[in-house]
Amino acid sequence: MKRLLVFVWLLILSLGVSAQTPSWEVTFRGLTDAKNIGEYMRLLSARPHHLGSPYGKQNAEWILARFKEWGWDARIETYDVLFPTPKERVVELLEPSKFKASLQEPPLTVDPTSSQKNEQLPSFNAYSVDGDVTGPLVYVNYGRPADYEQLERLGVSVKGAIVIARYGASWRGIKPKVAAEHGAVGCLIYSDPRDDGYFVEGVFPDGPMRNRDGVQRGSVMDMPTYPGDPLTPGVGATAAAKRLDLKEVTTLTKIPVLPISYGDAQPLLAAIGGPMAPTDWRGGLPLAYRIGPGPARVHVKLAFDWSLKRAYDVIARLQGSTYPNEWIVRGNHHDAWVNGAQDPVSGVSAELEEARALGELVKRGWRPKRTIVYAAWDGEEQGLLGSTEWVEDHESELRDKAALYINTDGNGRGFLSVGGSHALESLVNAVARDVEDPQTKQSVWKRMQARTIVYGPPSERAEARSRQDLRIGALGSGSDYSAFLQHTGVPTLNVGFSGLDSSEGIYHSIYDDYYHFTKFLDTDFAYGRALAQTVGTLVIKTADADVLPFQFTNLAETVQSYVKELQALLKEQQDSVRERNHQVEEGAFDAIADPRRPQKAPKVEAVAPAINFAPLENAASSLTRAADRFKKALDGSRGKLSPESIAAVNARLIQSERQLIDADGLPRRPWYRHLLYAPGYYTGYAVKTIPGVREALEQKSYAEAEREVTRVANALDREAALVDAATAALETHK
Numbered sequence: 001m002k003r004l005l006v007f008v009w010l011l012i013l014s015l016g017v018s019a020q021t022p023s024w025e026v027t028f029r030g031l032t033d034a035k036n037i038g039e040y041m042r043l044l045s046a047r048p049h050h051l052g053s054p055y056g057k058q059n060a061e062w063i064l065a066r067f068k069e070w071g072w073d074a075r076i077e078t079y080d081v082l083f084p085t086p087k088e089r090v091v092e093l094l095e096p097s098k099f100k101a102s103l104q105e106p107p108l109t110v111d112p113t114s115s116q117k118n119e120q121l122p123s124f125n126a127y128s129v130d131g132d133v134t135g136p137l138v139y140v141n142y143g144r145p146a147d148y149e150q151l152e153r154l155g156v157s158v159k160g161a162i163v164i165a166r167y168g169a170s171w172r173g174i175k176p177k178v179a180a181e182h183g184a185v186g187c188l189i190y191s192d193p194r195d196d197g198y199f200v201e202g203v204f205p206d207g208p209m210r211n212r213d214g215v216q217r218g219s220v221m222d223m224p225t226y227p228g229d230p231l232t233p234g235v236g237a238t239a240a241a242k243r244l245d246l247k248e249v250t251t252l253t254k255i256p257v258l259p260i261s262y263g264d265a266q267p268l269l270a271a272i273g274g275p276m277a278p279t280d281w282r283g284g285l286p287l288a289y290r291i292g293p294g295p296a297r298v299h300v301k302l303a304f305d306w307s308l309k310r311a312y313d314v315i316a317r318l319q320g321s322t323y324p325n326e327w328i329v330r331g332n333h334h335d336a337w338v339n340g341a342q343d344p345v346s347g348v349s350a351e352l353e354e355a356r357a358l359g360e361l362v363k364r365g366w367r368p369k370r371t372i373v374y375a376a377w378d379g380e381e382q383g384l385l386g387s388t389e390w391v392e393d394h395e396s397e398l399r400d401k402a403a404l405y406i407n408t409d410g411n412g413r414g415f416l417s418v419g420g421s422h423a424l425e426s427l428v429n430a431v432a433r434d435v436e437d438p439q440t441k442q443s444v445w446k447r448m449q450a451r452t453i454v455y456g457p458p459s460e461r462a463e464a465r466s467r468q469d470l471r472i473g474a475l476g477s478g479s480d481y482s483a484f485l486q487h488t489g490v491p492t493l494n495v496g497f498s499g500l501d502s503s504e505g506i507y508h509s510i511y512d513d514y515y516h517f518t519k520f521l522d523t524d525f526a527y528g529r530a531l532a533q534t535v536g537t538l539v540i541k542t543a544d545a546d547v548l549p550f551q552f553t554n555l556a557e558t559v560q561s562y563v564k565e566l567q568a569l570l571k572e573q574q575d576s577v578r579e580r581n582h583q584v585e586e587g588a589f590d591a592i593a594d595p596r597r598p599q600k601a602p603k604v605e606a607v608a609p610a611i612n613f614a615p616l617e618n619a620a621s622s623l624t625r626a627a628d629r630f631k632k633a634l635d636g637s638r639g640k641l642s643p644e645s646i647a648a649v650n651a652r653l654i655q656s657e658r659q660l661i662d663a664d665g666l667p668r669r670p671w672y673r674h675l676l677y678a679p680g681y682y683t684g685y686a687v688k689t690i691p692g693v694r695e696a697l698e699q700k701s702y703a704e705a706e707r708e709v710t711r712v713a714n715a716l717d718r719e720a721a722l723v724d725a726a727t728a729a730l731e732t733h734k
């Protein structure tokens with residue numbers, strides 16, 4: 001037997017196979033183990049662990065101990081943040097009949113952690129104001145600005161009313177914001193079974209979707225204004241920080257708001273009279289969806305404990321050997337609304353497995369060239385508190401040193417999905433080609449491409465077949481990357497697998513737990529492992545690259561496409577207003593009127609003026625040319641760069657994303673400084689690209705749009721100049 005082995009070994013040697021030692025990236029991917037990820041999840045989701053809870057602190061300490069055990073230099077950094085928790089919650093129907101909402105999610109016998117009542121936060125929306133209001137009820141569909149335009153045409157006002165909106169289509173915090181802008185005094189948000197219940201699939205515990213008592217908790221802080229601790233905008237919420245008075249805070253809601261289940265919503269909706277809701281407003285409940293106002297009258301009373309709570313961020317480091325002052329930062333939050341197996345434990349468990357495997361590489365002799373910082377954030381659910389406070393606290397150091405931030409959050413089965421800085425698009429594509437999809441055994445890149453080919457629109461299909469890189473999306477908000485990307489200008493990626501299962505049905509409820517996850521979602525943690533492999537490979541590649549792996553050609557091309565979108569948006573506005581004015585003037589609305597279902601004709605509006613996009617077009621072209629020169633110089637310099645020129649190039653590249661931020665920030669929200677990416681002021685999580693110009697157009701503030709065109713053009717010119725400086729540094733390598 002021994003002789004045979006020696007023979008086989010010699011045979012392999014002679015074929016030259018054993019001469020090839022696997023790269024650190026390949027070794028790393030082999031070290032990751034799905035079983036470990038499942039074990040972390042079982043532990044971390046064993047009890048409710050929201051910000052300020054005993055088990056949340058215990059989890060942070062457990063994570064700290066693991067980092068240390070795996071060879072990382074780790075510590076906990078704490079921040080004291082405002083997090084109101086409920087003291088009193090009442091929702092009752094007073095007229096035409098009486099009904100009191102239960103506001104309870106009952107435990108289920110098959111689901112062991114659903115009964116941990118004493119440690120569960122009740123269902124509520126964080127940063128709702130206290131309030132005691134009574135009024136007629138109005139159904140407002142998803143509660144977006146466009147829904148109120150529709151209501152106005154139907155002659156329905158929400159002034160003095162309590163609105164009931166369904167979850168979905170916009171971020172939840174937008175619903176009470178827009179309701180208050182229209183004069184409502186209270187807001188209820190419910191989960192309609194059409195969106196995440198039995199209309200989609202069977203309900204929990206028989207299926208994965210939301211049952212009649214399930215409630216989506218969540219923050220309604222005005223995050224598009226600024227995220228993080230409401231009392232300390234722009235600075236870390238350390239013990240010594242100067243804090244705003246509660247009265248000065250601008251990110252609380254203006255009216256009380258509470259989420260409810262469809263079990264509690266159904267009697268309220270059934271009691272609403274008035275006109276039928278438009279067809280696409282109707283949900284999946286067996287009732288006639290009417291708009292009101294009234295005759296349903298509702299009483300809502302809410303009171304909160306407004307004390308500070310302590311957030312525990314776990315921060316772990318591996319020191320870089322060659323460029324210790326260039327940092328790769330990677331994070332996922334550890335806090336949940338309740339047990340949170342999917343959100344966030346499926347993500348943080350993958351992150352921990354990366355940390356373990358990277359520690360193992362170090363034991364085997366690997367030394368990353370750059371410093372790697374792994375973070376487990378607290379208080380994400382309330383409004384990105386832990387990550388935002390840490391970034392604000394360390395801002396000047398991050399501006400000097402941060403080369404990349406990689407974020408993950410809840411993870412699932414399916415397709416790799418990546419959003420972020422477009423200078424990183426080619427890096428993402430390279431890594432996606434190296435990671436194997438656990439179900440098909442093809443690369444995750446191949447599977448992403450196939451998805452676009454099968455499900456994408458024809459234009460994207462052709463591109464997916466021919467373009468070298470698949471496109472990555474732009475980031476709005478909704479997880480811990482905002483302070484890195486949009487406040488500080490750190491190149492950022494948000495990474496996850498999804499698309500085969502819906503985790504909406506248990507999102508932010510007591511049923512998002514280990515039982516549900518292991519029955520309906522990534523049951524064997526294969527995609528948790530794929531996530532760890534993907535992100536770990538991104539980390540190793542970036543940490544060990546001589547020249548930071550940024551490419552500006554895709555960025556420039558993407559910017560060009562945004563500029564075209566803005567021009568098309570303006571033209572579309574002009575055309576549709578012209579056409580509608582024509583319809584009004586020729587009396588078309590009067591001619592179609594139905595006296596039984598009266599609707600108001602829209603008013604004649606001024607047509608948008610022409611806007612000069614030339615500065616933006618010119619700057620985008622300069623960036624394109626600079627990006628091409630850099631690519632050419634980099635391709636020509638492979639393997640011939642001196643350590644000095646590498647250092648000089650990286651000193652430029654590390655500042656590249658920072659050129660796209662403007663110290664003054666966006667109009668009316670100076671915390672958001674990135675001029676290419678921001679969450680929409682009226683969409684919340686969903687991104688607005690070139691937000692200064694785009695939102696000014698949407699709000700019909702055309703003078704502001706012109707001013708913003710100039711500011712964005714200046715930022716693109718700065719970026720082009722920096723890319724040229726990097727090219728010059730490359731060309732001095734000889």
Ligand SMILES: [Zn+2]
Pocket residue numbers: 333343344380409410479
């Ligand atoms: Zn999350």
